[in-house]
């Protein structure tokens with residue numbers, strides 16, 4: 001093809017320096033069913049970089065090729081050749097990483113459901129001395145989620161990420177912030 005001067009498959013992104021891993025075996029279809037033919041390697045990288053894309057095997061491709069490409073794409077970050085790109089938001093991570101992140105939060109919430117953090121006493125009044133204690137990130141995350149829920153705070157995706165991040169700090173910090181939430185959520189005293 002004219003637009004592939006390096007002789008690579010059409011699915012190879014011009015900025016992606018990697019070579020093909022074999023002959024074209026799949027067609028990657030975008031959300032509008034426009035298709036591009038690619039080798040397994042570039043097909044997977046293209047699939048990982050597009051929203052709503054599908055992969056179908058070429059007629060003469062070995063059995064299971066499309067599934068292999070689909071599975072490979074699961075662990076590939078979008079536009080993986082962009083080495084310096086930020087990789088913090090869901091749309092910048094691989095599908096497998098996004099699932100792992102969601103599962104991590106689910107674990108924290110599960111612990112909250114199991115009431116495993118009762119000993120994490122969040123101060124309900126002004127904090128005069130550093131709250132003491134050493135707890136796991138999951139416990140601290142659960143304590144934060146508990147006070148937020150108690151205060152009726154609706155959480156967005158970014159809120160939950162910050163809860164996760166904040167949960168990694170020491171308890172004296174987490175407990176104090178949690179205490180602010182708890183106290184802010186209380187009915188004003190008369």
Ligand SMILES: [Zn+2]
Pocket residue numbers: 008009010011012019020021038039040041042043
């Ligand atoms: Zn290729």
